Amino acid sequence: MSFPTNSRPQLGFIRKYPVDLALVSLIAALVALVVTGVPAGNAGRLLVAFPLVLFLPGYALVSVLFPAAARDGRDDAETAIERRPRGIDTVERLGLSFALSIAIVPVVGIVLPLTEWGLATESAAAVLAGLTVVLAQLGVIRRLRTPARDRFTVSLTAALTGLRRDEGTVATASSVLLVVAIAVAGGALLAGFLFPASTGGFSELALYTEDEDGDLVAGELPDEVAPGESVPVSFAIENHEGEETSYTVVVQEQVLEDGEVVERTELGQIDGTVSADTTGVAEREITPAAGDGETVRISLLLYPGEPPAEPTNENAEADTYFWVTVTEDAAE
Structure with missing residues (x-):
């Protein structure tokens, strides 16, 4: 049933x-x-x-x-x-x-x-x-x-x-x-x-250094180096342009007086490509060209594509920097 x-x-x-x-x-x-x-x-x-x-x-x-x-x-x-x-x-x-x-x-x-x-x-x-x-x-x-x-x-x-x-x-x-x-x-x-x-994306640039454990951290770059000594830095580029983008990072040593840049020295250029919505990380050794006793600002200037003839912090897509003093005392 x-x-x-x-x-x-x-x-x-x-x-x-x-x-x-x-x-x-x-x-x-x-x-x-x-x-x-x-x-x-x-x-x-x-x-x-x-x-x-x-x-x-x-x-x-x-x-x-x-x-x-x-x-x-x-x-x-x-x-x-x-x-x-x-x-x-x-x-x-x-x-x-x-x-x-x-x-x-x-x-x-x-x-x-x-x-x-x-x-x-x-x-x-x-x-x-x-x-x-x-x-x-x-x-x-x-x-x-x-x-x-x-x-x-x-x-x-x-x-x-x-x-x-x-x-x-x-x-x-x-x-x-x-x-x-x-x-x-x-x-x-x-x-x-x-x-x-x-109407247009944007890019971000951040500066890091490695700690004793090999991890990337911010704000721990040395503020003193001996003449001819290099500063190991890592920088990250975040691509929010909406497409794969080729970048140029201009490393520039700057001498400032009363807050104004009075002298610029290019220390090199770094080229690379970053996919859309990803972050690219690179490591470089930066050697200041300043003499003993000088304090300079090391600026990293980010440009999508080729940089202009006169790169500055104002015309860069993004920029970051750190200060360093060249002194013989750092070797000791």
């Missing part, structure tokens, strides 16, 4: 699962995949990231905070004694979504540099997408625990009906304008930060 199967209980949760939160989770995950998969500097990647920065995290958080729909005055009067969850209407929900998203993104930008991932487009997109998905699932739980008659549901018909009501038309129009204003302001702010970076 066989018993008939019933799939309705298994499908019940799926039928009740909020469509809007499912879409929010799916879009957030897709945006994160696109941002982490498309090469840096691509304008399309920035455009795809807009929803993840401006709307999705805030909408998921609003769903957690306000699982119920707004009630009209008659419902409030009839159930003044009854405890019911407080809700907001669709326009308020959209406005808060933009506002909270704009508030969440700076927090992520502050926290990420303190982690091992650092602040980068890929890590920011992954964190924002993960946060959105988690908040959306909490929103699902909160919404399904809300009584069905109070639960917020996405309904285009109900939204249009609310807009056609005579009472509150001016307030509704004002709310719509507020949502549009927040979205435009947030989009302009995001474009101001992101699009200038998309």
